[in-house]
Amino acid sequence: MNERNAFSLAGIPVVLFLVVAIPSTVASTVLGIDAHPSALLSIIVPAALAMAALLFATAGFFQVQPNQGQVLQLFGHYAGTVRDEGLRWTNPFYSKRAVSLRVRNFESGRLKVNDADGNPIEIAAVVVWQVVDTAEAVFCVDDYENFVQIQSESALRQMAQSYPYDAHDGDAPSLRSHGDEVNTHLRREIHQRLGKAGVDVVEARISHLAYAQEIAQAMLQRQQAGAIVAARGRIVEGAVSMVEMALAELGKRGVVELDNERRAAMVSNLLVVLCGERGTQPVVNTGTLYTG
Known part of the structure; x- marks a missing residue:
């Protein structure tokens, strides 16, 4: 079932019509009775039916607000939807249901x-x-x-x-x-x-x-462990780069000549200093390079 447009008219013209028609019907009925008193029944019955029809027509008025649709049904059958905002008029037998189209x-x-x-x-x-x-x-x-x-x-x-x-x-x-x-x-x-x-x-x-609450603490510890591992990786990467730079500068400037054993010791000491969480205690070597 898909939406389709329903029959409806602008309400203001219909209001103006009823404002004129209802008093006219009453006036014509009174004048007819005065002119033909003997035909009272033949005048009142049609006038009453006409008045009832005009009054019943007022049930066809309804309002459509902005971003709203009025779903119309005729004895359970879908008659269509009216989206034209303002005062509208349709078949008085239609039942109406407002549906919001707003977000x-x-x-x-x-x-x-x-x-x-x-x-x-x-x-x-x-x-x-x-x-x-x-x-x-x-x-x-x-x-x-x-x-x-x-x-x-x-x-x-x-x-x-x-x-x-x-x-x-x-x-x-x-x-x-x-x-x-x-x-x-x-x-x-x-x-x-x-x-x-x-x-x-x-x-x-x-x-x-x-x-979930039952595993939140365990997952928090897991995330913290991952963060610590990532941070340690960055620290080690930076420390290795600094040690490599230090050895290269020492060799380039000829400050000291190191054999493989002393080079390994120096690398170990530098990595301990750069990667350690606590401050290191310096050891002053008062002997020679190979004794102390």
């Missing part, structure tokens, strides 16, 4: 799921959506607002199980490091589920991401 958003609850590595995580998302087909939203699902929320949480669970929380292999996508890719995947998953409900997903983004 709306909601934040899902914090879901507890397992990521691609099997680690329990907590995740939540903000979904921005709007109705684009009023007929599908009203007639294809029972409660489209509740349908959007439940299907969005289902899509969030499915997406979270497709990625690890953190990448361990270089540039592999993960929930924490590849936000744009993950959000695009989430939006696509939600859109596929809401296609039957006449809803378009404008945006979907993760709003909360964390390890």
Whole structure:
């Protein structure tokens, strides 16, 4: 079932017509009775029917607000949707239901799921959506607002199980490091589920991401260990470069000649000084280069 335009007229001209028609009907009825008292019944009955029809026509008025659609039904049959804003008039027998076309958003609850590595995580998302087909939203699902929320949480669970929380292999996508890719995947998953409900997903983004409480401490220690290893790697890399530079400058300037054994000792001492966490205690050599 797809949305289509329903019959409706601008309301102001119809109001003006009724403002003229109702008093005219009353006046003509009174004048007819005065002119032909003997034909009272033949005058009152048509006048009463005409007045009833005019008064019943007032039930056809309805308002359409900006970014709103009015879904019209005739005895349960879908008659169409009116999106023209302002005062409108249509068949008085039509029932009317307002459907907002404005952009709306909601934040899902914090879901507890397992990521691609099997680690329990907590995740939540903000979904921005709007109705684009009023007929599908009203007639294809029972409660489209509740349908959007439940299907969005289902899509969030499915997406979270497709990625690890953190990448361990270089540039592999993960929930924490590849936000744009993950959000695009989430939006696509939600859109596929809401296609039957006449809803378009404008945006979907993760709003909360964390390890579950039972493994949060262990994962924090793991992250700290990774950070320490990375920092040590940078320190060692810099220390080796400095030792290499020091040996090259000593040899270039002829400050001292070192054999392999003394060169290895000097390298060891420099690395200890540069890589150590605590301040080193200097040892003053008062003997010769080979005794002390």
